[in-house]
Amino acid sequence: MESTDLAAVWLTLKLATVVTTLLLVVGTPIAWWLARTRSPFKGMVGAIVALPLVLPPTVLGFYMLLTMGPHGPLGQLTQALGLGLLPFTFPGLVIASVFYSLPFVVQPIQNAFEAIGERPLEVAATLRASPWDAFWSVAVPLARPGFLSGAILGFAHTVGEFGIVLMIGGNIPEKTRVVSVQIYDHVEALEYTQAHWLAGGMVLFSFVVLLGLYTFNPARRKAL
């Protein structure tokens, strides 16, 4: 493998790790809200979170490019803060990926929270646990399988993205050139051997992730 390939692998893993961490932080409150709210906006928020599931990444990337660009609201904000522009940078790629992989993390966690039901939280309240306490001491431990699925899916999905990376990140070595883009470059240049190494690696990686998910994810535990 060439050093550019290794750099792409390293960048991909770094991106996926950062994105997964952010997704858990951002996705958990959204999942909790969606699982428990009776607000009329529940359907709308749920639909917005799920949009990346159906939209072509290019569409999402296009609008994010406009939002982050010099005339977009986010672009003007980052410029006003003296941070420059986000497109074609690693942080820009991170933000775009968080949006793109959000449903893959929110939905399993939301399902897990919904499966817990009201009762264990009521029991916790009758045992003097404040809502914040009950969230950490009861809801999160009981939803653990959902967190595991969400984290694995979010990580794997970020590793596998291509369209949105091209739109937002471009193809800058060691900054935004991830494995999927590198494979594309190899194929374009008819470097099939190098493409095989990376593509085969991706197949193996994805298979191992899914195998782990289906094998080790414990059946959901209900309150007894």
Add this chain to the structure above:
Amino acid sequence: MSSAIQARFRIERRDFSLAVDLTLPGRGITALFGHSGSGKTTCLRAMAGLERAADGYFAIGDEVWQDEAAGCFVPTHQRALGVVFQEASLFPHLSVRGNMEFGQKRASTAGLRFALPEIAEMLGIDHLLARNPAQLSGGERQRVAIARALLAGPQILLMDEPLAALDLKRKLEILPYLERLHRELAIPIIYVSHAPDEVARLADHLVLLDDGKVVASGRLNEVLSRIDLPSAFADDAGVVIEASVAAHEADDLTRLEFPGGTIFVSRHDEPVGTFLRCRIHARDVSLALVPQVHTSILNCVGAVVVDLAPTATPGHVLVKLDVAGEPLLARITRRSAERLGIRPGLALRAQIKAVALLA
């Protein structure tokens, strides 16, 4: 009663409404009895603060947990209470000990204080502490749930049909523990049930609910012996008497004494002086104007007719009797009532065919 419980809730929903105003004793077991949909569980949840009545007031003694008129509502987790639900609802990610310590760790010092080993012994679960909830039987789980509630230092214990999800064998396994709580706990217990036998066995005070309203509230026997109520207990109409074991006789009978007289039951090996609860169904009591000599019925007490009323069973009437201050019910045919000229004030003999010991 300085620590009496005041509970007033008004809840309006599309398909259901609850409007209760209760003063309950500050100790002993109060049963909320009614059919499903009568509002008894909603009432209990309102007491726990799990359901918020827009118009509500709830206080134990001086401690006010809800007073909507004054804008006061103490959230559930700040109330020193214990709740036992129909399903034990143990936390599956914690061991039995972990479950029991969950509330104990978070308890304030306001309520009842127990040590974990003491409670575990009292409920017979000391050998289960290291287990997972999944390894327990239904009865054991419910005992752990009770222990967990008590360890949180409650000032009141709320139980929502704690035996309803269990089969008869498990029920009989738990009832003695509940009786023990009744004897040994200084805090009031509110016990929701739709099973007449549980109520007769455990309750001191009985609240009858129907369609979200209080039909009757009073001492157990006062309510059980009211013949003007819609037949909540129907065929199970009857009273409960507390009698003490007076002697064990040679022919395998145990003599029980209660204020109204003496009754004999099959030998029951409790020490002399023990108080036992007995249930006497109205259908097992017959009436005679003069003492009967030529009869096989052993238990016969003097009584005065208080009142009589029609009952749900066709052709029958319920007769309320006074036996030295204790109420007794008899269900006889209307024809017999007319033939004997049963009327309020008449002194007669009540023959008791069967006595169910509730222990």
